[in-house]
Every structure is written in C-alpha cells, then in structure tokens.
Amino acid sequence: MLEINRLSHGFSAEPLWTIDHLHWSGQDMVHLLGDNGSGKTTLLRILAGLDVPCQGSVRWRLDRQWQRPPCPARVIYLHQTPYMFDVSVFDNLRLAARWYGLARRDSLMRVRRMLHWCGLEQQARQRARSLSGGERLRLALARAWLLQPRVLLLDEPTANLDAQAIADVDSLVADLVREGCAVILSAHHASVLTERCQRRWQLCDGLLWESTTNASFMAERLLR
Known part of the structure; x- marks a missing residue:
C-alpha cells in the first residue's frame, strides 16, 4: 500500500530524518512515536501530500496502480485540532459531501448516517466551533469517513482529551x-487507541525504527 524510497526532509542543511526504504501493507495499524521535534507531523504531512520532501519518493497503491x-479523499490527514468550518455540525458534513461530488439525495443520506455514527445527532444544528475537543474530533472523523478514504493519518488524536473522549x-x-x-497515528502517550496498534514506527536521531508491538526490542532498523 505504501512505499518510501530515499526520503529525507529538513529545514536546514541537516536533514530532520532520512528514510532509505519503507514498505507498509496497510494491514497493521501503526503507532508513530518520537520526541517533540523529531518530525512526526512532518512525516504524516508528507505522506498526505500536504508538504513536499527535500528528496526521495512516496507512493501509495490504493487501487490497481501506484500514485x-x-x-x-483517499489519504486524509487529521490534525489534533481539526479545522471546523464556521457553520453547523450538519453543514460541516454537508460541505464535505458536496466537495466529494455526491448527489444531493445521496449526500443527505450519508450526512445523517455520519451524524448517527459519531453520536452528534443532538448537536446537528449547533455551531461546530462551539463543540468540545472530543466532539470536534468525532465530527472530524465523521467528515473524513464520509469520503470513504483508504488511509487515515491521525496526528496526536488523543491530545488534551479526557478518558471518556478517548474511549x-x-x-x-x-x-x-x-x-x-488503514490507520497511522502519532501519539506521545499510551492509550486504548495506541493499544490497538500492531506495529510501531519510532523516529529517533534521524532514524526510523520499526517493531511489532509484542516485541521487547526494536526488531529492524529501517534508516541508516
């Protein structure tokens, strides 16, 4: 699903990190770890195509061809404080459906289904920017899932949320x-969400280490 070759990025002469080669099938949910400033957000944004790397290539195979x-709408990045349009909860979903090009009848059906799915039916007419942090993230997930992406890149989704919101x-x-x-998420702290991950990628000293979550040590160094 994902192939990275000779990828590097930085904001000065010294690369923030360099990834020689990485392949991910998309079958395992990934927990991306790293200290502040290690480049987790930058990596996720490059995978989503929001930033351009200094060198190297990223390719996704989402259907039959690499791209x-x-x-x-296929690979979606969600920031820990997702942007909300300054309209109602309902209209945040409706605008996404319009952007996707859904017919009016189909879009209304999908919006109502997403409202039910994320548990915000009672807040449908409430201004989205007045929601709590947990409610905003639930709406952002619903807005993304309305587009039926193949991959979600979640950047610190549990930051500043209480236990119930995380659940x-x-x-x-x-x-x-x-x-x-398929899901890749970055998170500083362990939670029920990170416990779902079967694989870890850790950025450390400009290198990416990969392991399965039941390993007692980093099984493979991917970057040199």
Missing part, C-alpha cells in the same frame, strides 16, 4: 479499521 500524493474516539477508529480503513 504519488496527494490522493484527495469515544477509540470506538470510532475501531469501526473504521473493521471497515477496511
């Missing part, structure tokens, strides 16, 4: 994984 990012988000992400959506 370079961006992959609109709510975990339930939605579990639904997405069951429906076949």
